[in-house]
Amino acid sequence: MENNDWYMVDLWLKENQRPISWLATRLNVSRQIVYIWKDKQQIPEDKKLAICYVTGQTYEQLFN
Numbered sequence: 468m469e470n471n472d473w474y475m476v477d478l479w480l481k482e483n484q485r486p487i488s489w490l491a492t493r494l495n496v497s498r499q500i501v502y503i504w505k506d507k508q509q510i511p512e513d514k515k516l517a518i519c520y521v522t523g524q525t526y527e528q529l530f531n
C-alpha cells in the first residue's frame with residue numbers, strides 16, 4: 468500500500484457509517500472532488516488536516 472492517502476480515510480468512513488457525501492459536506496467540497504481523491508488515492512495536503520479535524524483522528528492515524 469504505497470502512498471495511498473485514501474485507504475485509512477475509507478476505513479474510517481465505513482467503520483463510522485459515513486458516506487462520501489458526509490465528508491464532502493464537512494470539507495465544503497463537491498462529492499466529485501472526493502471521488503477524484505478516492506480514484507487517485509491521493510488527497511491534497513491542505514485537505515488532510517481538515518479531514519483529521521472533521522473525523523477527530525490524528526494525522527498519524529490517517530496518513531502514516
